[in-house]
Structures are given as structure tokens and as C-alpha cells.
Amino acid sequence: MSTxxxxxxxxxxxxxxxxxxxxxxxxxxxxxxxxKPETARRVRQRIGSVVDWAIGKGYRTLPLPLAAMDKSLPRIQSKPVHHAALPYAEVPQFLSYLQDGDSIGRVALSVLILTATRSGEVRGATWDEIDFEKALWTIPAERMKAGREHVIPLSPPALALLRKAATYQVFSPISTIILFISIDSA
Structure with a gap:
């Protein structure tokens, strides 16, 4: 509404x-x-939604010619913004740096690197997804971008980090508690 x-x-x-x-x-x-192209796109979309509602309520008979309107606006020249990548050869040194500190954020980032997962998968991980005996992390389909269950083999360093994450928990490690809950947010 504010836009x-x-x-x-x-x-x-x-x-x-x-x-x-x-x-x-x-x-x-x-x-x-x-x-502000993203804001303009949202305003355009919201105006279209209001018009669609008005058509549904009988206040209008025709939708707006938004496609024609788009053609009358200047073309947006977008350039992709890429984040800098850490050179592969520097990853071991960076992992050592992360392990020198003692915070849940450093542990979570280290697990992310060692498992090659997305940050949301790491942040949303629960204890019932981790099988320490089989050294597997099973992410359910509903938490995966592709919508399919994903099983990740866990290396000994990843397992050690997950055990370290357990020491940061404010509550007992029952299956529904998120691994990387911050003590500050409790």
C-alpha cells in the first residue's frame, strides 16, 4: 500500500x-x-491488481493495456552484479580462520562450505535431519529449492562442526530445534 x-x-x-x-x-x-526499476515494476503490478479487482467487482469492464504501456517505456539496461568469489586455493586458510573464532555464525558458515549447501538450508537445519552414525544430512523436499529430498554425506570435519553446534544450543537438542539458533536471539 505504501508504494x-x-x-x-x-x-x-x-x-x-x-x-x-x-x-x-x-x-x-x-x-x-x-x-528504481524494481519499485516501478511493483507499482505497475499493484495498479494492475487493483484494476483486476475492480473488473471482478463490476467497476470496470476492461483491463489496462499494461503490455502496450511497457513498450512505451525506455528499455532498462541491467547489468548483472556478481559477488566476489574466494579463490579455491584460499578456502583451507579461510576455514582455519573461521575455526579460530568461537561463534555459531562461524560454525554455520563452515558447515555451509564443507557441505556445499545454500545458506537457507544450513540456517533451517534441524537435529532430526542429521544422522551422526551414518554421517548423513537428509534435507526434506519441502526445504529444498528443487522440491526433492537431498541427502548429503558428512565428512569428519563437518560432523565435528555439527557436534560443536550442539554446544551452542539454548534448549535440549530435540529433533525440532534448529541447529544454528543464535544464543542472542533466544
Missing amino acids: LERYAFPIIGDLSISELDGHHARDVVAPIWLE
């Missing part, structure tokens, strides 16, 4: 929904189209 209040209402706020046309929506997003 509509900030960008749409000053321009089209007094206009009846039945009078709203594509050029009105264009006038809303054009000033921010190149400067």
Missing part, C-alpha cells in the same frame, strides 16, 4: 477506477522506471 500511496495516489488518486487508462498508469511509473 501506491507514494507513487500512484499523487498522480491518479483522484481518478475514478472506471476512467483509469494505460497512459495514466504509465505516468505513475515513468518517473521511477529507470531510477
Whole structure:
């Protein structure tokens, strides 16, 4: 609602929904189209949602020509932003650096590196996913981006880090407690 209040209402706020046309929506997003493209896209989408609702309620008969409106706006020249990568040869030294400190964040990042998983998978890990005897971490399908269960073999250093994570727990290590819960957030 705040983006509509900030960008749409000053321009089209007094206009009846039945009078709203594509050029009105264009006038809303054009000033921010190149400067704040993601915000402009969201404002455009929200205006479209309001119009769809108005059609459903009988306040309008036709949708806005948003595709035509898009063609009248300048093309956004986007350049991908890549994060710097640590050279492979420096990973052992970085892992040593992480293990020199004593925090749950360092343990979690070390587990992430040793298991080649996503940060959300590590942050959301629960004790019932870890099988210390078989040295396996089974991430359920509902927590995986691909929607399939994923089984990760755990190296001895990864197992040692997971055992260290258990020492940071505020509560007893029952199966539903997240491994990397911060003591500060408890």
C-alpha cells in the first residue's frame, strides 16, 4: 500500500477506477522506471491488481493495456552484479580462520562450505535431519529449492562442526530445534 500511496495516489488518486487508462498508469511509473526499476515494476503490478479487482467487482469492464504501456517505456539496461568469489586455493586458510573464532555464525558458515549447501538450508537445519552414525544430512523436499529430498554425506570435519553446534544450543537438542539458533536471539 505504501508504494501506491507514494507513487500512484499523487498522480491518479483522484481518478475514478472506471476512467483509469494505460497512459495514466504509465505516468505513475515513468518517473521511477529507470531510477528504481524494481519499485516501478511493483507499482505497475499493484495498479494492475487493483484494476483486476475492480473488473471482478463490476467497476470496470476492461483491463489496462499494461503490455502496450511497457513498450512505451525506455528499455532498462541491467547489468548483472556478481559477488566476489574466494579463490579455491584460499578456502583451507579461510576455514582455519573461521575455526579460530568461537561463534555459531562461524560454525554455520563452515558447515555451509564443507557441505556445499545454500545458506537457507544450513540456517533451517534441524537435529532430526542429521544422522551422526551414518554421517548423513537428509534435507526434506519441502526445504529444498528443487522440491526433492537431498541427502548429503558428512565428512569428519563437518560432523565435528555439527557436534560443536550442539554446544551452542539454548534448549535440549530435540529433533525440532534448529541447529544454528543464535544464543542472542533466544
